[in-house]
Amino acid sequence: MRILFLGTAGGRRVTFKQMRASGGFLVESGPWRVHVDPGPGALVRLIQCGIDPGTIEAILLTHRHLDHSGDVNTLVEARTMGGWTKGGSLFAPKDALEGEDPVVFRYHRKNLDRVEVITSGWEVTWNGLVFRAVWPHLHHGVETYGLIIEGEGVRVGYVADGRQEDGLGELYKGVDLLIVNTTFRRPRDMDHLSVEDAVPILAQARPRLAIITHFSMEMLGKVVMESAAYLEEKTGVETLPARDFMEIVLHRHGNEVFIEEATVELVHPLGLGGEV
Ligand SMILES: [Zn+2]
Numbered sequence: 001m002r003i004l005f006l007g008t009a010g011g012r013r014v015t016f017k018q019m020r021a022s023g024g025f026l027v028e029s030g031p032w033r034v035h036v037d038p039g040p041g042a043l044v045r046l047i048q049c050g051i052d053p054g055t056i057e058a059i060l061l062t063h064r065h066l067d068h069s070g071d072v073n074t075l076v077e078a079r080t081m082g083g084w085t086k087g088g089s090l091f092a093p094k095d096a097l098e099g100e101d102p103v104v105f106r107y108h109r110k111n112l113d114r115v116e117v118i119t120s121g122w123e124v125t126w127n128g129l130v131f132r133a134v135w136p137h138l139h140h141g142v143e144t145y146g147l148i149i150e151g152e153g154v155r156v157g158y159v160a161d162g163r164q165e166d167g168l169g170e171l172y173k174g175v176d177l178l179i180v181n182t183t184f185r186r187p188r189d190m191d192h193l194s195v196e197d198a199v200p201i202l203a204q205a206r207p208r209l210a211i212i213t214h215f216s217m218e219m220l221g222k223v224v225m226e227s228a229a230y231l232e233e234k235t236g237v238e239t240l241p242a243r244d245f246m247e248i249v250l251h252r253h254g255n256e257v258f259i260e261e262a263t264v265e266l267v268h269p270l271g272l273g274g275e276v
């Protein structure tokens with residue numbers, strides 16, 4: 001399984017000044033690609049990596065906030081070439097799809113094969129990949145879910161946006177890789193996790209590798225490296241800060257899971273794809 005970070009931005013300034021990219025991340029298993037949380041610029045980030053958006057089989061939103069969904073309509077249109085090649089799936093919480101102000105336009109949905117609402121305990125087994133919604137996070141009154149993704153004998157957890165809650169890490173026990181959205185360095189009375197909040201999460205979940213991402217301004221510069229080192233020291237869990245275009249490859253041999261990390265080379269650095 002490969003995870004490719006198409007963005008690591010969290011707070012407003014980091015996202016809207018594009019100090020870090022905000023395209024979410026891709027999960028790949030064999031030829032299958034699932035795009036999780038395609039925020040602003042997701043299409044451009046795919047093109048930069050040389051990935052044809054027509055090859056994305058599913059889009060999954062953990063919640064409706066714009067930094068996680070800004071490019072969802074663009075991607076549905078790119079996946080289906082504006083309706084010429086119908087197909088693909090979309091999974092999202094109810095308040096992203098229904099009500100007065102859905103973030104996925106109804107007009108585009110008819111081009112998809114499958115549109116499914118995520119609820120607590122929701123699970124889909126799909127082309128050998130299992131996606132499970134772990135927990136309804138407390139996050140500004142917006143329906144938000146963490147994820148566990150399984151396939152090829154490996155497990156990945158994604159602790160999405162939300163407030164720290166007792167026992168959150170227990171829900172991710174047994175994952176090989178845990179991605180945690182640590183927006184801030186120190187806890188604030190907000191519905192976002194901080195590096196400090198991640199300590200009990202990592203201590204409880206005990207993944208092989210943890211990756212922190214979704215950074216606000218105060219996390220940038222040397223703070224990201226210091227934060228990863230701090231978490232490693234406090235919990236004994238190897239921890240890396242995510243970088244834009246970082247890829248993590250996980251594979252199992254017998255009883256052991258191997259994890260490799262690299263930065264992908266951009267095929268189209270300007271984000272302008274193809275030969276003219
Ligand atoms: Zn959010």
Ligand SMILES: [Zn+2]
Nearest residue numbers: 010065067161
């Ligand atoms: Zn967010």
